[in-house]
Amino acid sequence: MTDGGPVVVAVDEQSDVVIDLARWQTLGRDALVSCGVDAGELNLLFVDEAEMTLLNREHMGEDRPTDVLSFPLDAADPDGSALGDILLGDMLLGDIVVCPAYAARQAGDHAGERGHSGTVDDELALLIVHGVLHVLGHDHAEPAETTAMQAEEQRLLDRHHRAGRHA
Numbered sequence: 001m002t003d004g005g006p007v008v009v010a011v012d013e014q015s016d017v018v019i020d021l022a023r024w025q026t027l028g029r030d031a032l033v034s035c036g037v038d039a040g041e042l043n044l045l046f047v048d049e050a051e052m053t054l055l056n057r058e059h060m061g062e063d064r065p066t067d068v069l070s071f072p073l074d075a076a077d078p079d080g081s082a083l084g085d086i087l088l089g090d091m092l093l094g095d096i097v098v099c100p101a102y103a104a105r106q107a108g109d110h111a112g113e114r115g116h117s118g119t120v121d122d123e124l125a126l127l128i129v130h131g132v133l134h135v136l137g138h139d140h141a142e143p144a145e146t147t148a149m150q151a152e153e154q155r156l157l158d159r160h161h162r163a164g165r166h167a
């Protein structure tokens with residue numbers, strides 16, 4: 001079933017946007033591997049705006065939908081730093097929840113930013129990679145963290161999403 005690397009379980013619980021689960025599963029797995037993760041499980045869930053609003057209210061205190069929420073579980077070193085090269089074994093890494101309808105509405109706003117073409121495809125890829133990085137302990141609360149996280153997003157998107165787009 002797998003070659004021993006990380007496993008991404010993807011589930012589509014919405015009907016607003018057609019989702020290619022296998023494609024986004026592969027992007028999540030490739031991003032994990034590129035970040036040095038060689039085992040563990042990540043859940044990737046696509047939900048509608050009503051469900052995302054409930055999750056955002058419950059976990060972030062915001063009574064509105066959002067594009068992506070990440071729920072890291074066992075993904076940080078004991079000192080709180082990002083994973084790096086830790087072997088994760090059969091650990092559950094966490095959950096990423098994406099709202100495709102929200103992503104579709106905001107995709108055009110990102111056109112021209114750091115390689116983003118303004119498509120729903122590019123927006124979903126960005127959100128999945130962003131979610132993976134959060135699960136792995138990255139953050140963007142401070143300017144230096146934002147810069148580092150955005151650089152890593154671009155590296156992963158260039159390698160696993162944009163590569164071959166214009167080939």
